[in-house]
Amino acid sequence: MGPSHLATATPTAHRSTKRMGDATVRSDLSKADIDASFEMVTRLISETAHDLRSPLTTIREAVRLVRDGDLGRVSRQQHECLSAAIEQCNCAGQMVDEMVQSRRFETGFGNIRRSWVSIDEIRHQVESTLQPWALPREISLLWDGPFGQDLMIYADPGLLRRLLVNLANNAVRVTAPKHAVLIRAHRYSNSQILNWSVVDQGCGISPNDLELIASGKAPTQSVGGLGLLICRQLAAAHFSKLRIESRVGTGTAVSFQTPMGGPSAVAVNFAAWRTQLTMPVQTPKTEPDEMVYEVTPLTSRSVHRSARPESIAAPRRVRIDVPSQAVDLGVGNVTPVHPHHMCLTTVALGAAVPNAAVDQFETLLHQSMRITEMAYRTGDRTWVIVFDADAQSALARRQSVERMVENEMQPVRTRWGKGIVISSAIRDELAIKLSSMLADMIVRQTLLDDQQSPSDPNTDFDGKAVTAESIIPSSRLQREVAYLRGY
The missing domain is CATH 3.30.565.10 (Histidine kinase-like ATPase, C-terminal domain)
Known part of the structure; x- marks a missing residue:
């Protein structure tokens, strides 16, 4: 009876485990569906809020024209009512901006x-x-x-x-x-x-x-x-x-x-x-x-009842x-990908890269940063970067930045410094190491950039962009060549 009981119990347990496994799979699928639905709703809210900006601005400016008397005289009560409507439009505009930016900050600070x-x-x-x-x-x-x-x-x-x-x-x-x-x-x-x-x-x-x-x-x-x-x-x-x-x-x-x-x-x-x-x-x-x-208070102004005050x-x-x-x-449910590791490195652009490309590169660099990372600009063309990565993933993070730059802008010459990985399982010790080494790298790179300070070939001595060609350099060069040739 014992073996028979065990023989019948084993398939039952197997079926029970299978049912539990199916339930687990259904639970996982349900969670995935919920996450996908939440992502879709968040995107829909952000896009809808973005579309509301233009009509909301039109409504506010139309009400402002009526309130200011551009379309005819208005009474005092009408002026107060229209001012309240404009105030509510401003509040609605702020909420629209918040809905648009709520999605922008989920993965990083791109702008x-x-x-x-x-x-x-x-x-x-x-x-x-x-x-x-x-x-x-x-x-x-x-x-x-x-x-x-x-x-x-x-x-x-x-x-x-x-x-x-x-x-x-x-x-x-x-x-x-x-x-x-x-x-x-x-x-x-x-x-x-x-x-x-x-x-x-x-x-x-x-x-x-x-x-x-x-x-x-x-x-x-x-x-x-x-x-x-x-x-x-x-x-x-x-x-x-x-x-x-x-x-x-x-x-x-x-x-x-x-x-x-x-x-x-x-x-x-x-x-x-x-x-x-x-x-x-x-x-x-x-x-x-x-x-x-x-x-x-630092200053105070008298307010006349007959006029609208500029300040209270x-x-x-x-x-x-x-x-x-x-x-x-804190920022929310955000934790570092590598809580006990950070990678410090530098990146620099070549001297021949124009200023417009430098600004575009910096924008892409910030877009590629995670919330737990930072890019500090130490000079006109150099940055100190803190990657949320360990020794194995540091190269992958650098390559992801390079791919984004290659896909979004014209080829530019970049020079990456040697990466330094900081590791510690103790939180306070990691903070001390990171702050000390990061401060040292920023100061050293800033001093180095001040010594080199390459000039932009597309700007003049004052750093302003050259808007038109000049014949002065070519005429000077011709005179020097003529002098060297002896005529």
């Missing part, structure tokens, strides 16, 4: 152009963009930080402006009329980081919603969502997390960091941010100490409490 820019330039761009949202509600935009000191940071001006505008626009929405929103740039002593904060005086975010935001789920109130996803990606483009601090009934502060102080700061910030991608998701924590911002006069002093609940948000 990013990091460089050393002044924070005063960033402030001017943000102020001019935020006026349509702040002026109708008489909300003051307060700036606190080392402005007017020619302080330079390493950032993409367009992406940084968009990040600050998104955060400040959200702050304006939740702030009561005739109140203030603070944009603060704080430089810590003995630090190579500039900490940006956008602080509002709204109702705050509940601890439950902060937990949902930290876990990547949609909160119960209208915070987070696609706008928060875009802000997290824009902060990641500057090697930073997005920190949200909030207290119910007081307000919310959202902050991020940008490198300052030179190439070594870029190396340290990138290394720290890259190694933090392997850390688990952080849960909200309580900040026990209460801090108070005492802000005195800021109050003399604003008290803003730093909230007690805090959570740090």
